[in-house]
Amino acid sequence: MAKIKSKKTVVKTKKIIKKKIAPKKRRLKVSNPILDIAPKKDIAREQEVAIGTAKFSHAKVMFTQDLSRQELPSLYDRDMMALVVRDPWWLYTYWEVKDSTWDKFKAELKDEFYKARKILRVYDVSNIIFNGSNANNFFDLGIREDASNWYIDIGAPGKSWCVEFGLLLRDGRFITILRSNVVETPIDGPSWITDEEWMIPDEMFSRLYGMGFGLGKSSPTGGVWRKGIVSSPGIASMASPVKKKAPRSFWLEVNCELIVYGATEPDAKVTVQNKPVALRRDGTFTLRFALPDGKQVIPVKARSKDNLDERSITPIVNRETK
Amino acid sequence: MHKGYLCLVLHGHLPYVRHPEHENFLEEDWLYEAITETYIPLILAFERLVNDKIDFRITMTLSPSLISMLSDQLLEDRYLKHINQLIELARKEKERTRWQPEFQNLASMYLNEFSLARDTFLRYNRNLVNAFKKFQDLGKLEIITCGATHGYFPLMDVCKESVRAQVKVAAAHYESVFGRRPRGIWLPECGYHPGHDEILKEAGIRYFFTDSHGILHGKPRPKYGVFAPVYCKGTGVACVARDLESSKQVWSSIEGYPGDYNYREFYRDIGFDLEYDYIKPYIHPDGVRINTGIKYYRITGPGNNKEPYMPQIARNTAADHAGNFMFNRQKQVSYLYEFLGKKPLIVSPYDAELFGHWWYEGPSWLEFLIRKIAFDQDELSLTTVPEYLEENPRNQVVTPSMSSWGWKGYSEMWLQGSNDWIYKHLHVASSRMTELVKKHPDVNGVMKRALNQALRELLLAQSSDWGFILGTGTHTEYAIRRTKDHLLRFNRLYEDIKGDSIDQNWLGDIEYKDNIFPNIDYKVHQ
Numbered sequence: 001m002a003k004i005k006s007k008k009t010v011v012k013t014k015k016i017i018k019k020k021i022a023p024k025k026r027r028l029k030v031s032n033p034i035l036d037i038a039p040k041k042d043i044a045r046e047q048e049v050a051i052g053t054a055k056f057s058h059a060k061v062m063f064t065q066d067l068s069r070q071e072l073p074s075l076y077d078r079d080m081m082a083l084v085v086r087d088p089w090w091l092y093t094y095w096e097v098k099d100s101t102w103d104k105f106k107a108e109l110k111d112e113f114y115k116a117r118k119i120l121r122v123y124d125v126s127n128i129i130f131n132g133s134n135a136n137n138f139f140d141l142g143i144r145e146d147a148s149n150w151y152i153d154i155g156a157p158g159k160s161w162c163v164e165f166g167l168l169l170r171d172g173r174f175i176t177i178l179r180s181n182v183v184e185t186p187i188d189g190p191s192w193i194t195d196e197e198w199m200i201p202d203e204m205f206s207r208l209y210g211m212g213f214g215l216g217k218s219s220p221t222g223g224v225w226r227k228g229i230v231s232s233p234g235i236a237s238m239a240s241p242v243k244k245k246a247p248r249s250f251w252l253e254v255n256c257e258l259i260v261y262g263a264t265e266p267d268a269k270v271t272v273q274n275k276p277v278a279l280r281r282d283g284t285f286t287l288r289f290a291l292p293d294g295k296q297v298i299p300v301k302a303r304s305k306d307n308l309d310e311r312s313i314t315p316i317v318n319r320e321t322k
Numbered sequence: 323m324h325k326g327y328l329c330l331v332l333h334g335h336l337p338y339v340r341h342p343e344h345e346n347f348l349e350e351d352w353l354y355e356a357i358t359e360t361y362i363p364l365i366l367a368f369e370r371l372v373n374d375k376i377d378f379r380i381t382m383t384l385s386p387s388l389i390s391m392l393s394d395q396l397l398e399d400r401y402l403k404h405i406n407q408l409i410e411l412a413r414k415e416k417e418r419t420r421w422q423p424e425f426q427n428l429a430s431m432y433l434n435e436f437s438l439a440r441d442t443f444l445r446y447n448r449n450l451v452n453a454f455k456k457f458q459d460l461g462k463l464e465i466i467t468c469g470a471t472h473g474y475f476p477l478m479d480v481c482k483e484s485v486r487a488q489v490k491v492a493a494a495h496y497e498s499v500f501g502r503r504p505r506g507i508w509l510p511e512c513g514y515h516p517g518h519d520e521i522l523k524e525a526g527i528r529y530f531f532t533d534s535h536g537i538l539h540g541k542p543r544p545k546y547g548v549f550a551p552v553y554c555k556g557t558g559v560a561c562v563a564r565d566l567e568s569s570k571q572v573w574s575s576i577e578g579y580p581g582d583y584n585y586r587e588f589y590r591d592i593g594f595d596l597e598y599d600y601i602k603p604y605i606h607p608d609g610v611r612i613n614t615g616i617k618y619y620r621i622t623g624p625g626n627n628k629e630p631y632m633p634q635i636a637r638n639t640a641a642d643h644a645g646n647f648m649f650n651r652q653k654q655v656s657y658l659y660e661f662l663g664k665k666p667l668i669v670s671p672y673d674a675e676l677f678g679h680w681w682y683e684g685p686s687w688l689e690f691l692i693r694k695i696a697f698d699q700d701e702l703s704l705t706t707v708p709e710y711l712e713e714n715p716r717n718q719v720v721t722p723s724m725s726s727w728g729w730k731g732y733s734e735m736w737l738q739g740s741n742d743w744i745y746k747h748l749h750v751a752s753s754r755m756t757e758l759v760k761k762h763p764d765v766n767g768v769m770k771r772a773l774n775q776a777l778r779e780l781l782l783a784q785s786s787d788w789g790f791i792l793g794t795g796t797h798t799e800y801a802i803r804r805t806k807d808h809l810l811r812f813n814r815l816y817e818d819i820k821g822d823s824i825d826q827n828w829l830g831d832i833e834y835k836d837n838i839f840p841n842i843d844y845k846v847h848q
Contacts, residue, residue, distance in 0.1 A: 070810050074749050082480050084745070085724060087732035094746045149742060181480055184516075186539060186732070187722040193542035197719040199553050251626070257418070257597060273420070288418050288600065296421060 083180035089158030094149035116167035158187035326655030330673035335385035336788035360678035363685035383508040385468035464706040466506035473784035481752035512727035519554040529560035537563035539723035549666035552720035580681035644690035741792035772843040783808035
């Protein structure tokens with residue numbers, strides 16, 4: 001004879017104290033580039049950060065596991081100096097001087113070497129082929145003694161630059177140790193050059209030849225381009241709306257779930273609220289429900305395989321929230 | 323009357339994340355989430371459009387690293403496991419929410435979506451590149467390439483050999499997958515540096531995209547602003563620039579769509595919301611809570627109180643937004659048509675992964691937009707750059723300006739206090755690679771394997787994604803580790819190749835771990 005061996009309902013009320021995930025408030029934020037130029041950069045940055053974490057959403061729980069812990073060499077034992085453009089106003093340079101080169105300068109300069117200051121000499125080499133002495137202009141930058149890279153505020157878009165790392169001796173002589181490559185900063189507005197050149201790629205022209213076409217009407221592009229637009233994209237590759245940081249506030253959230261579990265003969269048929277339930281091999285079953293406020297009537301019925309026996313138990317659960 | 327063209331560009335890219343040495347690797351989820359939430363919804367939208375015989379044109383980057391992951395058997399197997407887990411969780415959710423119909427409906431919705439994702443994945447033989455290729459072959463999709471591993475080119479200008487390798491490896495990979503050379507490229511992060519068009523030309527690439535100021539600040543001044551392509555001076559490679567107005571339309575605080583209160587809230591996921599023991603099998607095996615993809619709430623409003631998501635209302639909102647976007651483009655082309663005296667080309671590029679993954683309703687919005695453009699108006703038509711050039715071959719010759727679509731429009735996102743240290747190492751590795759190629763112009767056997775692997779490691783280290791994550795300043799461990807590990811492997815290969823003492827076991831091990839681009843040819847790095 002089949003019987004229900006055990007019958008229990010357990011009501012668990014679990015406080016779900018959530019991990020403080022990113023604040024939930026979200027707002028789109030691409031500022032109007034024409035109206036506010038200063039604050040937009042921060043917004044754009046905030047946006048990129050939010051975006052990055054959205055696309056690379058799991059980076060925060062990285063486990064380094066057995067990834068190597070090796071470090072990169074800090075020096076490569078070579079003389080090198082590289083100059084790159086960050087934007088129309090800033091350059092970045094890094095350099096390395098190998099020991100033997102230092103030794104050479106120490107030997108040449110003797111005492112003077114130790115009294116000299118390490119500096120960067122920044123040359124404006126626009127429209128020339130720089131030979132070390134024909135720059136349009138230059139300025140010196142004092143740097144930290146141990147520096148091996150530097151951001152250079154040149155503040156002059158649309159020019160060519162070359163940087164030297166060297167020693168400024170007490171008598172004012174400059175000894176070049178390293179010279180960088182030459183770079184050109186982009187202009188930060190529309191070009192003054194308005195001469196137009198037009199072309200049709202050869203293969204296309206041959207098809208068009210004889211069909212005839214006219215020159216377009218001339219119109220200034222100044223009206224299309226508006227200052228400010230260009231420095232405000234704020235939409236990087238992971239661009240998407242930024243979520244605004246909510247002000248810090250203490251919080252609590254509580255939810256309830258109900259676990260209904262029981263057991264019967266393994267080959268019996270069980271329904272809970274008239275829906276069939278899959279039994280485990282030993283005849284036990286567990287159901288889990290989100291429990292909203294109010295009354296839940298939960299008829300549990302079991303019927304033996306041969307359909308001769310039937311048992312029914314109906315827990316009734318009330319949830320109230322104050 | 324037809325007055326202008328719209329070129330929609332979806333830039334699909336994820337960094338190469340594949341760790342056969344670990345059973346579970348969290349960062350691989352980036353791919354699995356994008357498959358379920360972005361790539362499959364886009365594919366299903368394209369299928370419906372084709373079935374309904376709607377003509378459309380979309381340009382889409384599939385970065386070589388993304389293609390490589392989508393076609394990787396290990397990752398395919400793991401995705402199947404991942405989606406099966408999600409289906410199981412959605413089933414449990416359907417039962418658990420029995421007394422909350424507003425949530426149970428959503429659990430059913432997710433169960434359907436996940437099941438459909440699995441079916442679609444299997445239908446394309448587990449390789450979604452097959453699906454995208456199908457739409458390209460049908461003439462609806464113009465697939466463009468990208469840097470091989472999404473290296474940021476402007477900061478590689480001091481070692482152009484690496485830019486060349488990024489482009490040539492990408493073009494060769496594209497050809498092996500799609501059976502023809504790529505016509506266009508999405509420069510990683512839209513980062514252009516004058517002169518790089520020469521490298522594109524060498525690789526047979528005919529057009530690329532820049533941000534607006536790439537053309538607006540070009541020399542000489544572009545007559546039609548961003549509303550017509552230009553040819554790069556000296557190479558004739560076409561350059562088309564992003565239209566900021568249509569970009570803002572989607573993302574701005576005023577008209578921006580994805581923040582609409584009816585849309586799904588990205589930040590409320592049951593991976594964080596539900597009771598720990600229950601959700602544990604579906605989060606990280608170490609018990610760290612992560613997003614599962616099941617999200618029950620709509621944005622609701624500016625506060626923390628969130629109401630249940632209502633799919634039909636969200637869908638209607640997406641349709642409204644598509645109508646609004648189209649209306650604004652119609653106004654824009656009408657105005658420009660008068661102003662310029664010719665039909666403008668509006669280029670609207672977006673990150674593909676934002677459609678679906680971040681903006682859940684994004685793929686629906688796109689589908690509505692395409693349908694509306696086809697049926698509701700005749701001023702605007704969708705186009706691709708090659709089609710446009712075919713009709714409008716005569717364009718101005720300009721040298722575009724250095725630019726990117728990153729923060730502040732140049733290189734600062736990838737070059738700031740938190741990530742500038744990587745460039746010295748990357749540049750030294752580039753020059754070492756060039757040195758190796760010079761020294762070994764033609765080798766075979768183990769030496770060739772080592773040189774090819776050296777180039778793989780270098781390319782993997784160059785992904786702009788690492789610099790980007792470092793630049794955001796949070797959760798940077800993985801990005802640091804990847805940068806260092808690839809460079810360390812490269813450096814060891816460099817020493818071993820120079821000393822002619824290659825450890826074959828170790829080489830085999832890193833070939834197995836960093837298996838991207840099986841047919842790579844190290845000689846492109848010169």
